Amino acid sequence: xxxxxxxxxxxxxxxxxxxxxxxxxxxxxxxxxxxxxxxxxxxxxxxxxxxxxxxxxxxxxxxxxxxxxxxxxxxxxxxxxxxxxxxxxxxxxxxxxxxxxxxxxxxxxxxxxxxxxxxxxxxxxxxxxxxxxxxxxxxxxxxxxxxxxxxxxxxxxxxxxxxxxxxxxxxxxxxxxxxxxxxxxxxxxxxxxxxxxxxxxxxxxxxxxxxxxxxxxxxxxxxxxxxxxxxxx
Amino acid sequence: xxxxxxxxxxxxxxxxxxxxxxxxxxxxxxxxxxxxxxxxxxxxxxxxxxxxxxxxxxxxxxxxxxxxxxxxxxxxxxxxxxxxxxxxxxxxxxxxxxxxxxxxxxxxxxxxxxxxxxxxxxxxxxxxxxxxxxxxxxxxxxxxxxxxxxxxxxxxxxxxxxxxxxxxxxxxxxxxxxxxxxxxxxxxxxxxxxxxxxxxxxxxxxxxxxxxxxxxxxxxxxxxxxxxxxxxxxx
Numbered sequence: 001x002x003x004x005x006x007x008x009x010x011x012x013x014x015x016x017x018x019x020x021x022x023x024x025x026x027x028x029x030x031x032x033x034x035x036x037x038x039x040x041x042x043x044x045x046x047x048x049x050x051x052x053x054x055x056x057x058x059x060x061x062x063x064x065x066x067x068x069x070x071x072x073x074x075x076x077x078x079x080x081x082x083x084x085x086x087x088x089x090x091x092x093x094x095x096x097x098x099x100x101x102x103x104x105x106x107x108x109x110x111x112x113x114x115x116x117x118x119x120x121x122x123x124x125x126x127x128x129x130x131x132x133x134x135x136x137x138x139x140x141x142x143x144x145x146x147x148x149x150x151x152x153x154x155x156x157x158x159x160x161x162x163x164x165x166x167x168x169x170x171x172x173x174x175x176x177x178x179x180x181x182x183x184x185x186x187x188x189x190x191x192x193x194x195x196x197x198x199x200x201x202x203x204x205x206x207x208x209x210x211x212x213x214x215x216x217x218x219x220x221x222x223x224x225x226x227x228x229x230x231x232x233x
Numbered sequence: 234x235x236x237x238x239x240x241x242x243x244x245x246x247x248x249x250x251x252x253x254x255x256x257x258x259x260x261x262x263x264x265x266x267x268x269x270x271x272x273x274x275x276x277x278x279x280x281x282x283x284x285x286x287x288x289x290x291x292x293x294x295x296x297x298x299x300x301x302x303x304x305x306x307x308x309x310x311x312x313x314x315x316x317x318x319x320x321x322x323x324x325x326x327x328x329x330x331x332x333x334x335x336x337x338x339x340x341x342x343x344x345x346x347x348x349x350x351x352x353x354x355x356x357x358x359x360x361x362x363x364x365x366x367x368x369x370x371x372x373x374x375x376x377x378x379x380x381x382x383x384x385x386x387x388x389x390x391x392x393x394x395x396x397x398x399x400x401x402x403x404x405x406x407x408x409x410x411x412x413x414x415x416x417x418x419x420x421x422x423x424x425x426x427x428x429x430x431x432x433x434x435x436x437x438x439x440x441x442x443x444x445x446x447x448x449x450x451x452x453x454x455x456x457x458x459x460x461x462x463x464x465x466x467x468x
Binding site: 129130132133135136137138139147150 | 314315
């Protein structure tokens with residue numbers, strides 16, 4: 001117990017004492033995950049729209065596929081892209097393995113199913129009359145799409161937060177694709193795994209606290225946002 | 234004066250024929266009341282007239298030029314406004330909803346919104362969130378929003394359903410105002426008596442065909458529902 005208390009105390013000192021290594025790790029985590037989210041979101045929303053309102057052969061198969069990918073383990077995603085990006089792999093020429101872009105690719109693959117599945121659900125739940133009303137009031141297709149996104153904004157934001165929560169905390173893909181290189185590809189979860197394996201709990205706890213606070217903040221934000229969403233007939 | 238004539242409007246859902254070659258004309262400042270049983274195809278016809286639902290076949294004559302429905306769909310969407318039985322209001326305030334169909338500079342839009350609020354008598358609730366409104370108020374917001382778009386044709390699906398007498402009166406007054414401004418109106422209703430004085434023609438849709446309304450829809454004494462009685466008693 002004494003060791004845990006001592007480690008936690010050290011963790012707080014590291015966290016609030018401005019330990020540069022710790023903040024570099026936190027910075028890399030946010031940079032990689034936000035980049036992945038930024039790249040994945042436009043495609044995911046377009047796909048969610050297509051699945052919610054399009055009628056084409058294979059639509060149900062696509063929905064089932066994305067729903068299945070929700071439970072795809074991060075380490076398997078890491079393995080898949082490791083094979084693709086390794087020197088002998090089909091994308092080996094790109095020389096991306098053990099770089100931040102490789103981590104971004106892995107996190108995009110993890111974020112996409114969440115964004116698409118949750119985005120699809122929230123868009124499908126919007127009233128069909130919203131689209132028709134926008135169109136009959138003279139909105140172009142683009143404006144009608146924007147209107148629908150506004151009507152479904154709470155669900156879409158929940159999808160964004162859920163996806164961000166998953167990719168910033170995943171360890172498998174980041175470890176395999178990033179390689180855990182200090183000051184370059186070492187992010188919060190891979191640093192926690194490493195420090196724990198060395199028996200250095202203080203930094204691990206400090207980084208764990210960051211993740212915990214972030215999860216708390218994201219969930220709090222989600223609650224506030226969802227509380228504001230009211231059903232409109 | 235705008236005149237729109239729809240010819241041979243056909244629509245089937247699976248094997249069920251909803252519209253079997255319906256002919257229909259619309260003229261500025263005229264109101265057509267469309268009656269019929271539930272499932273007769275009134276809403277489907279309105280949606281086709283508005284350019285929102287594709288018929289199996291229809292041709293449309295607009296200002297003397299005849300084209301197939303598909304070729305004039307965009308024009309119909311621009312000319313017509315369709316109001317759902319329960320109008321959909323975008324989340325936000327009454328003001329936000331009235332602002333939606335408007336274009337141009339903010340000051341101009343704001344002046345139009347004020348005009349719309351005055352026209353529909355909604356000034357007092359301009360900044361109220363739409364989820365707090367009553368059914369009658371929602372209908373008036375939808376009508377004012379549609380009016381601000383300055384449509385040539387307005388198609389209203391059961392606009393007075395579930396309304397008490399006072400709300401219905403206010404809605405009918407707004408329809409009167411629209412008609413006087415030259416808007417062509419098509420209204421579906423189970424009860425034509427709600428629209429006495431507004432409707433110029435009452436048509437009945439039955440078995441996929443449109444004809445003059447039968448006696449079942451004409452000259453009925455006004456139905457008084459319990460909710461109406463309460464409204465009148467308190468008036």
